[in-house]
Amino acid sequence: MQDHGNTEKTGLIMEGGAMRGMFTCGVLDVLLENEISFDGAAGISAGAAFGCNFKSKQIGRAIRYNMKYSKDPRFCSFRSLIRTGDLYGADFCYRELPEILDPFDWDTFRTNPMDFYIGATDVATGKCVYHKCFESKETDIKWMQASASMPMVSVPVSVSGYLLLDGGISDAVPYRYMEELGYHRNLIILTQPRGYRKTKMRAFPLVKLLLRKYPAVAEALAARPEMYNRQMEEIREREQKGISFVIRPPEALGISRTEDDPGQLERVYRIGREEAEKALPELKRFLTSGGSRDL
Secondary structure, three states, X not given: OOOOOOOXXXXXXXXXXXXXXXXXXXXXXXXXXXXXXXXXXXXXXXXHHOOHHHHOOOOOHHHHHHHHHOOOOOOEOHHHHHHHOOOEOHHHHHHHHHHHHOOOOHHHXXXXXXXXXXXXXXXXXXOEEEEEEOOOHHHHHHHHHHHOOOOOOOOOXXXXXXXXXXXXXXXXXXXXXXXXXXXXXXXXXXXXXXXXXXXXXXXXXXXXXXXXXXXXXXXXXXXXXXXXXXXXXXXXXXXXXXXXEEEOOOXXXXXXXXXXXXXXXHHHHHXXXXXXXXXXXXXXXXXXXXXXXXX
């Protein structure tokens, strides 16, 4: 579905949240099934790693491979962390899985006219930097990996002249970035319920010690609760003004960031589908005539 009468660019904006991202996957699959399209999309962390399947139009792929390989130690394990420095095995997740086990459709990803942006945190500055796909398979997948590389359990990723970690450290929901690019009619998919607010890290002294090689990242993590809570207020204002349409979980998803129970992954995915299906009529009106819904 495209709105040819509306001159405003439409955007799809996806928060991260590790395995809370199964909620986003459920929403995205319903959008694909109903041929909802956007001029551009931006993903942070899991929003990028899972959201790329929206641009490649692979319905069901993200929930399929997560359920199938969630207990595979090559996918995510402390063994991988000890051996490689990455809790989520980089070679398995970003080479073997998309190239061999559950192939990613790079041809569709490249030819789909929707622009796709990925945000990741520059470890030198603690600021979010962005990449527009498609440059090459190798570069784009490195950015996906970088954006989802959680601090302290991931090796920083070197790509495009940067050394990068999780984009959610510095920009949890990249709606401002998209607005700066001219996207002013946006669907924002969040993975926390209304009213959720982050609190200060009680273990910050330990975090600072563990990240002593990357002090700018530690500083960004310390400032993250304030950043995140401000973003939630701004998103709420955009909802009320009808500028943005938000789909979020109706309540806390109750899932671990590193959940490996396929049943729990599917449960959260189903919640995403249910919320998207309920929102569809008003989302279509929002994208075509400016209506909005406070979800």
